[in-house]
Amino acid sequence: MAFARLLLALLLLFAAAPGQAASLKPLSVYFLDVGQGDAALIVSPTGKTVLIDAGPPEAQATLVPRVKQLVQGPIDLIILTHPHLDHLGGMSRVIQAVGVRRFMDPGFDHPSDAYRKLLDVVGEEAGQVMTPTPNPSAPDTPLSIGLGEGAALSILWPRVPQEPFLKSTRSDANSNSIVAKLTYGDTSFLFMGDAEPETEARLLGKPLDLSATVLKVAHHGGRYSSTAPYLAAVRPQAAVISCGARNDYGHPTAEALGRLQDVGARVFRTDQDGEVLAVSDGATVTLTAAQGRAPPVVVKGQGPGAPRASSGPKGKSVEIVVGRQEPAASGSGSRYVSLKGSKVFHREDCPTLKRAKTQQRTVYPDRASALKERRPSEDCKP
Structure with a gap:
């Protein structure tokens, strides 16, 4: 058993090494063409799916069948970056058509009927509803x-x-808006929602690595966001603007396009290019437009670039908490825990957890929740 664990650790180490990045399984990001709105679908190397936004209501007719083509079974996580109609309009129909395991939004209250109706659907259909609350045991990390x-x-x-x-x-x-960074090998994607200059300024003031191979441009290429200081920190090799043809807002604006050009980003636009598929092999990202552009564009990743958040400060563990957590009685082991990269779960008081070197772990409130994603460990037989 000890040798098996050592072998697994070595395999994980070599898989994460920059020199081995090109051998990784592909990760795909579909920047879906939803007109004047946003929708992006992440399909991880293991088949995990994340939908970030779902366009305006008028996109439902094309969005729902496209998602059904790309997703087998319920979506693992749907993120609503913020409660505006051009980002949530197709979400209820998608949820009802394919299902969703977890739903996340900023928790920012908004008095629109469309948002309230979406939350009603989420309450009925989603297995878990969450906000991006930092881990209490590592509050300085995302x-x-x-x-x-x-x-x-x-x-x-x-x-x-x-x-x-x-x-x-x-x-x-x-x-x-929820701002999210997806990292894989030496490549990364930064999803900006409709973030404003104040959002960008706040992020610039933090000890974060904001660099990204591909940038999902904020607010459909509006003139206020994508400020020069922020783009200088992100240094995108490619940028994707999600907007509708001949939209009433003049998106993307000449100002935003000029700033993207100044940092050398290769710009894709859903109003001209249709759906844009970005595939990462861990070392490069290949972007292919459904229309209007050939051949595919290949850009290189800048390096590991993951936010320092993942390891936690001073070796403290970073937990991904699943479901509503109640404090466990001391020594009761009433919760269940899985280590990063593991396919099994343990009782919280299992000695294996105390010996584990990995700092990131997922905590489940009950056995039923753990069984949905992992199998019981042989050592503590939870």
């Missing part, structure tokens, strides 16, 4: 969600309750 084979999605903003929502901005709903 929430990190493992997607298998070393792929991880880190939530950089918002950070309530550790930090309050941004207020008195041009649009507080936009300013508190």
